[in-house]
Amino acid sequence: MTDWTMIESDDCAVPADRPLEELVRELSAALGDPDPAIRDGAPYSVLATWIARGVIDAPRRLALGDEMAARLQDREIQARTFAPLVLDMLVEKGDFRAGWVDAFERWYPAETDLRGYDEKLGWLHAVAHGADLLDRFGRHPEVDPVRMLHLAATRLTTPTDHVLDQLEDDRLARAVARVLTRPDLSERDATTWLDPIGACFGADRLSTPVPAHLTNCLRTLRLLYVLADRGVRAPGTESAPEALRHRAAVKERIAAVLDLIVKR
Structure with a gap:
């Protein structure tokens, strides 16, 4: 196997003795490997750098995106939950296919393994990694933001026995x-996606104990x-918070939905 740690330490320089396609x-x-030292180590860093720098050309990036969508x-x-990270890199670079959104929409609410971390497999982060891609797609001009808002609601209201940990929520x-x-x-778009969550609270309000998905x-x-x-900052930045559209209406609707569970 290629010594990706050495390549990373050399400013991710591309080896001259290997075809790029093979690399x-x-x-x-590597990004589907069960060994977290491989999957979440130097290969991840090198791939992210090569995509950002355009080392991997557009046709190869699109093919890689198709592979991740299938994955x-x-x-x-671990293969499923790291695929959204690669798709996020690609969309950030400017690559996009509608089929990637379709594949993501099928997977995200259907994923049943919501562990944030596993002692053997390391970080899994299905919900968090999916959230990062939902953010990216939801701000993409070719994706209807309402579609991503409803997808978030579906993910949240899908029954599960797992209470989210590792800051997934x-x-x-x-x-x-x-x-x-x-x-x-x-x-309307900014608030009605909350309706299914309100309906879920209403339907399950007599449940004891509180179901994990609630x-x-x-x-x-x-x-x-x-x-x-307060507004929301871009991840990993100290930029000024960006205001949400229709913030007063959004706050009012969130408060009304939360009130349904308070009245249990």
Whole structure:
């Protein structure tokens, strides 16, 4: 196997003795490896750098995106959950295919393994990595932001026994907040995606103990309310917070939905 750590330490310089196609295939395989030292180590850094720098040309990037979209249905959890990270890199670079959105929409609410971290496999982060891609797609001019808002609601209301950990709910709240900054959202668009969550609270309000998916909804909406009030920053930046569209209406609707569970 290629010594990706050495390549990373050499400012991700491309080896001259190997075809780029072969190197990209190896990097792609590494990002599905069950060994977290391989999957989440130097290969990830090198692939991200090569995509950002344009080392991997557009046709190869599109092919890689198609591969990642297909990988969302892989049998291995770590392969599924790292595929959105690569798609996020590609879309950030300017690559896009509508089929990638379709594949993501099929996978995200259907994923049943919501562990943030596994002692053997390392970071999995299905919800968080999916949230990052939801943010990216939701702010893309070729994607209807309402579609991503409803996808977030579906992910939250899908029954599960797993209470989100490792800040997964925070990542999803920030992703939704970022989608809600889209200037083309109407007030209706910015609020009605919350209706299924309200219906879920109403239907399950007599459940004891509180179902895990309701806890996940509560935690996500609490932070979303704060972000609606204060604005949301781009991930990893100290930029000024960006205001959500129709923030007053969004806050009012979130509060009304949360009130349904408070009245249990």
